[in-house]
């Protein structure tokens with residue numbers, strides 16, 4: 114029995130949206146793979162830090178005793 118469903122189309126390259134090749138998937142070429150790797154690396158480099166305000170007059174301060 115043959116599968117009536119058509120073969121799934123190749124996913125587009127996340128970099129340039131070109132049809133990816135089975136050799137370099139999910140990219141269309143080693144070039145795009147390198148670009149993606151570079152992006153990932155740069156994003157991973159920066160550490161997400163919570164916004165910290167150096168304000169001393171902010172928030173509940175229990176220093177008004179006495």
Ligand SMILES: [Zn+2]
Nearest residue numbers: 126129141145
């Ligand atoms: Zn590409």
